[in-house]
Amino acid sequence: MSMTKFLDQDAASKIAQTFKGLGDATRLRLLSILFNGETCVSDLAEQTGISQSAVSHQLRTLRSLGFVSNRRDGQNIYYSIDDEHIEGLFDLALAHSYHHEITN
Numbered sequence: 001m002s003m004t005k006f007l008d009q010d011a012a013s014k015i016a017q018t019f020k021g022l023g024d025a026t027r028l029r030l031l032s033i034l035f036n037g038e039t040c041v042s043d044l045a046e047q048t049g050i051s052q053s054a055v056s057h058q059l060r061t062l063r064s065l066g067f068v069s070n071r072r073d074g075q076n077i078y079y080s081i082d083d084e085h086i087e088g089l090f091d092l093a094l095a096h097s098y099h100h101e102i103t104n
Contacts, residue, residue, distance in 0.1 A: 021065040022089060027058050034068060035087050038080040
């Protein structure tokens with residue numbers, strides 16, 4: 001894929017939205033669980049120690065960004081990763097955070 005040297009406003013806004021979606025510790029924790037497979041809201045809440053309503057709020061954000069998708073099975077709503085690029089971005093950010101920690 002060829003990249004231009006300078007971003008136009010539309011491209012810069014799209015990238016900023018992606019980073020904004022990844023710019024919350026709770027959303028990152030939820031994504032880290034979802035990388036292991038589809039998970040229901042109640043399990044996500046239990047694993048993170050966060051209320052189901054707070055988890056649902058963060059998942060709505062992730063869903064609106066196209067990072068995750070959901071399906072209903074009876075009373076439960078299951079979420080899964082819906083964009084294969086997100087795990088790569090997550091891994092790069094994690095590696096960068098450790099690199100930054102070591103060099104400072």
